[in-house]
Amino acid sequence: MSPLNKKQLDQIKDERRAQIKEAGLQLFARHGFGGTKTSMIAAEAGVSEGLIYRYFKSKDELFISIVQELMEEGKRETEEVPRLPGSPYEQIKSLTENMLSENKYAFMLILQAARKPEEIPEEAAKIFESYSAEVMIEPLVPVFIKGQESGEFIAGDPHQLLNWYMYVINSLILDEVGEKEYGAPSVELLMRMLKS
Amino acid sequence: MSPLNKKQLDQIKDERRAQIKEAGLQLFARHGFGGTKTSMIAAEAGVSEGLIYRYFKSKDELFISIVQELMEEGKRETEEVPRLPGSPYEQIKSLTENMLSENKYAFMLILQAARKPEEIPEEAAKIFESYSAEVMIEPLVPVFIKGQESGEFIAGDPHQLLNWYMYVINSLILDEVGEKEYGAPSVELLMRMLKS
Amino acid sequence: MSPLNKKQLDQIKDERRAQIKEAGLQLFARHGFGGTKTSMIAAEAGVSEGLIYRYFKSKDELFISIVQELMEEGKRETEEVPRLPGSPYEQIKSLTENMLSENKYAFMLILQAARKPEEIPEEAAKIFESYSAEVMIEPLVPVFIKGQESGEFIAGDPHQLLNWYMYVINSLILDEVGEKEYGAPSVELLMRMLKS
Amino acid sequence: MSPLNKKQLDQIKDERRAQIKEAGLQLFARHGFGGTKTSMIAAEAGVSEGLIYRYFKSKDELFISIVQELMEEGKRETEEVPRLPGSPYEQIKSLTENMLSENKYAFMLILQAARKPEEIPEEAAKIFESYSAEVMIEPLVPVFIKGQESGEFIAGDPHQLLNWYMYVINSLILDEVGEKEYGAPSVELLMRMLKS
DNA sequence: AATGAATGAGAGTTCATTCAT
DNA sequence: CATGAATGAACTCTCATTCAT
Known part of the structure; x- marks a missing residue:
């Protein structure tokens, strides 16, 4: 089968970005910036820690x-x-x-x-x-x-x-x-x- | 010179304890628990970092x-x-x-x-x-x-x-x-x- | 349309292998082994990162x-x-x-x-x-x-x-x-x- | 016993700084900047990895x-x-x-x-x-x-x-x-x- | 066959805590 | 009693490698 087409990929990317931002929002709101570890964000968003960095340059x-x-x-x-x-x-x-x-x-x-x-x-x-x-x-x-x-x-x-x-x-x-x-x-x- | 007697030592100890607690109070209040480093407390209290651990088991x-x-x-x-x-x-x-x-x-x-x-x-x-x-x-x-x-x-x-x-x-x-x-x-x- | 025959496939494979090796040569030469990221090789060769691993087991x-x-x-x-x-x-x-x-x-x-x-x-x-x-x-x-x-x-x-x-x-x-x-x-x- | 005096401490600091620089020199020279890991420097200098950062802000x-x-x-x-x-x-x-x-x-x-x-x-x-x-x-x-x-x-x-x-x-x-x-x-x- | 999103081991760095002096 | 140099666990971030599509 051919790889995913551009539209599908863009959709996945948008979803992931949104997932991570949503997780970040809740955790930053509750625990503050320093109190929120990237591992917490990854866990909350249900992704690996490394993936965060494909979507955002840094915490x-x-x-x-x-x-x-x-x-x-x-x-x-x-x-x-x-x-x-x-x-x-x-x-x-x-x-x-x-x-x-x-x-x-x-x-x-x-x-x-x-x-x-x-x-x-x-x-x-x-x-x-x-x-x-x-x-x-x-x-x-x-x-x-x-x-x-x-x-x-x-x-x-x-x-x-x-x-x-x-x-x-x-x-x-x-x-x-x-x-x-x-x-x-x-x-x-x-x-x-x-x-x- | 003779060493300090027990009463004097106790007084020093009480003073140090109070100093450290006062420094801790102000810093914890301002920066939160996680945002306050033990080095900040030591500096604010005017004592060495190590001394904190003579008076308190941990942060x-x-x-x-x-x-x-x-x-x-x-x-x-x-x-x-x-x-x-x-x-x-x-x-x-x-x-x-x-x-x-x-x-x-x-x-x-x-x-x-x-x-x-x-x-x-x-x-x-x-x-x-x-x-x-x-x-x-x-x-x-x-x-x-x-x-x-x-x-x-x-x-x-x-x-x-x-x-x-x-x-x-x-x-x-x-x-x-x-x-x-x-x-x-x-x-x-x-x-x-x-x-x- | 019928799929590519074996000869055509082999040719594609040889080309890809050569492309990747050529890109690797230039980059390894310029930046050393550690300084060359697989992503750089993929970009230089004009292929996806994953493809490298179809042709070579590892970097x-x-x-x-x-x-x-x-x-x-x-x-x-x-x-x-x-x-x-x-x-x-x-x-x-x-x-x-x-x-x-x-x-x-x-x-x-x-x-x-x-x-x-x-x-x-x-x-x-x-x-x-x-x-x-x-x-x-x-x-x-x-x-x-x-x-x-x-x-x-x-x-x-x-x-x-x-x-x-x-x-x-x-x-x-x-x-x-x-x-x-x-x-x-x-x-x-x-x-x-x-x-x- | 009283703590080390200033002169002694300064000497220790100078020695450590020199130790770490010497280890860095040899390793950077041999393996390049990227090829030298901080763990290698620490090992070569015979100190812990963390100590490097008391003497230098960063690699x-x-x-x-x-x-x-x-x-x-x-x-x-x-x-x-x-x-x-x-x-x-x-x-x-x-x-x-x-x-x-x-x-x-x-x-x-x-x-x-x-x-x-x-x-x-x-x-x-x-x-x-x-x-x-x-x-x-x-x-x-x-x-x-x-x-x-x-x-x-x-x-x-x-x-x-x-x-x-x-x-x-x-x-x-x-x-x-x-x-x-x-x-x-x-x-x-x-x-x-x-x-x- | 080809893609690139996803993973995770390992890098650099910080900091609470320990310990020789 | 007091010091601050030293440690190491835990954090942020990178990148070779895998895998669903």
């Missing part, structure tokens, strides 16, 4: 590649908020719910990069900076102001309030929502911080 | 010893809250402020143990569990109930609300209050979560 | 096979010298020129095997020994003696003088005649070593 | 450090030639003898760097270039001219003749003067290339 590059992708995704999500249905309060509540549940790993990893830039590859730290808080918070400012005008949100500098709110959310995500007795706080409780 | 044991001590201190502080001056709201606000500023390193380390038990020595994780949330939250429940009765706090299961509140505080402490534009949220904003 | 065997072939070729050339036109001086000059230019790669590789037997497969080193200096020098002895008799060459033990002369030639070939300012020494200068 | 740095030292030594030796006793012919003969015997390893290594700059650390190649041929040949030009004037050496561009002569010497050194039947050519035979 650093794998990390960078993951961060890059996530930052872009995160940016897209935040920009989407003003177009969500409902009042400003409901829009931000939606984003909060999304961050706390669906995209947990992604946010965890992004925020780890933010917290200890000295422990991750330099280039990853740079990428993170370039998508800095501004980029992820700025799109929400108009939404928040609209909420203040309609009386849904408390008064105060919207940048500052949003920053603080995000700060709390981020911290919570990093806690990886343990299996504690009461679990993570309800979104409603958190929103009380902003509600007038 | 693991040093970490465990530090966690142990901090947990007891934390417990003492929480138990003190009902005896603080002011209303329940003010008492809990006091504790919050204390956790977010004065005892930062201690809390950072404790919480790091809490968050990533896989990354720390198994025994340290066990100690943490044994001082579990209950121990640190239970003493606050009566205070909170008193606050609900006087109308200062929102209604709801006090265990659950306190748990969630602590959860947020803990998360924030772990963020090591970066140099962000707006810094960490004001205690007042956080207290809005509980205030009726 | 070692490929190397051995190349050395083997070259040694035989070299032997044939040396044996040809007495039948070249011109005086003994001119005959040896001819051989010298040939070695320094036309068959450079071949000689380079042979001599690399000679110089660092530890770095090449053991069997290749053995083959080299078996074709040892004697085999390549002995045919030249009568030529040299004839030159001494006619007064063209200096006096002395012909074996020893030839050996030394070859030794210098071999060393020069191994230098791969760099792009130095003055390039490699002229054949005339070298021949001064032997000329009376 | 690259060890190599660079060795090349650096040798280049300076080589330069000093060449500059000394005009001050040697005897006629120009005897001075250059002296240098030749020295290169072919006493300082063999040093020259071997230097020349390996010269021959395959792409296979050694980039910085080592740069160092080599900076001490380029000029530096090692230029001091000999006046000596050679003096020899031409007195009729000891053949006529011709002194730069070119010296270059070629050195080229042959270098090539010979790289051959590591095997245990061949007749050994390396006598210095006298080589000098015939230059003698009028």
Whole structure:
């Protein structure tokens, strides 16, 4: 039989790349960059250790590649908020719910990069900076102001309030929502911080 | 010259032990367990690398010893809250402020143990569990109930609300209050979560 | 369409084998055994990495096979010298020129095997020994003696003088005649070593 | 007993550094950069593999450090030639003898760097270039001219003749003067290339 | 017959721990 | 008691070789 054709090979390659990135995402998110050994990634992805290096030049590059992708995704999500249905309060509540549940790993990893830039590859730290808080918070400012005008949100500098709110959310995500007795706080409780 | 007597030797020993633990506390808090090299601890404590092993059997044991001590201190502080001056709201606000500023390193380390038990020595994780949330939250429940009765706090299961509140505080402490534009949220904003 | 017949298949096989050997020769000559990766050989030969192993059991065997072939070729050339036109001086000059230019790669590789037997497969080193200096020098002895008799060459033990002369030639070939300012020494200068 | 004092420790360090460099010199000279494994160096120096890294940041740095030292030594030796006793012919003969015997390893290594700059650390190649041929040949030009004037050496561009002569010497050194039947050519035979 | 994705042994390097002094 | 040179297990990464297609 003839060898696999180009399309099939490309598909395999894409799958493997995705597998390895997914494994990396989960492990980096949970154990940090230094705490994640390449052997762990290989095991989680179900491939040999050597194979990682056919798809990524180094552990650093794998990390960078993951961060890059996530930052872009995160940016897209935040920009989407003003177009969500409902009042400003409901829009931000939606984003909060999304961050706390669906995209947990992604946010965890992004925020780890933010917290200890000295422990991750330099280039990853740079990428993170370039998508800095501004980029992820700025799109929400108009939404928040609209909420203040309609009386849904408390008064105060919207940048500052949003920053603080995000700060709390981020911290919570990093806690990886343990299996504690009461679990993570309800979104409603958190929103009380902003509600007038 | 005659050799040091037993009392003097014991004093030197206690000092060295304390020096090393203090260095360990700060470094583990900042860089995590895996991110802290024994050479860093020796340098920070101003002793030789080898000396660490006269006072602690291993890096693991040093970490465990530090966690142990901090947990007891934390417990003492929480138990003190009902005896603080002011209303329940003010008492809990006091504790919050204390956790977010004065005892930062201690809390950072404790919480790091809490968050990533896989990354720390198994025994340290066990100690943490044994001082579990209950121990640190239970003493606050009566205070909170008193606050609900006087109308200062929102209604709801006090265990659950306190748990969630602590959860947020803990998360924030772990963020090591970066140099962000707006810094960490004001205690007042956080207290809005509980205030009726 | 019908499959290829046996003759056609054999031809393809011979071509492939030759392709791979030629690529190996150039790369081993330039980069040494250890410095040549199988991936480089595959790329240079324009075949897949796996295919090499259909034609040669291992990288070692490929190397051995190349050395083997070259040694035989070299032997044939040396044996040809007495039948070249011109005086003994001119005959040896001819051989010298040939070695320094036309068959450079071949000689380079042979001599690399000679110089660092530890770095090449053991069997290749053995083959080299078996074709040892004697085999390549002995045919030249009568030529040299004839030159001494006619007064063209200096006096002395012909074996020893030839050996030394070859030794210098071999060393020069191994230098791969760099792009130095003055390039490699002229054949005339070298021949001064032997000329009376 | 008190710990070793500073002087003693410095001596141990100097000894170890020298041990490791000496082992590196011999092995790099014989097997090339890539062909020399750190485990070989450790074994030859009689230390553990890890210890190498207390004295040199990397295998690259060890190599660079060795090349650096040798280049300076080589330069000093060449500059000394005009001050040697005897006629120009005897001075250059002296240098030749020295290169072919006493300082063999040093020259071997230097020349390996010269021959395959792409296979050694980039910085080592740069160092080599900076001490380029000029530096090692230029001091000999006046000596050679003096020899031409007195009729000891053949006529011709002194730069070119010296270059070629050195080229042959270098090539010979790289051959590591095997245990061949007749050994390396006598210095006298080589000098015939230059003698009028 | 041919491909190139996948493997795993072995290389260079780091760092907790030991030990001679 | 105190030192820091020395060790070796474990990590990241490379590359000859295998194997499903």
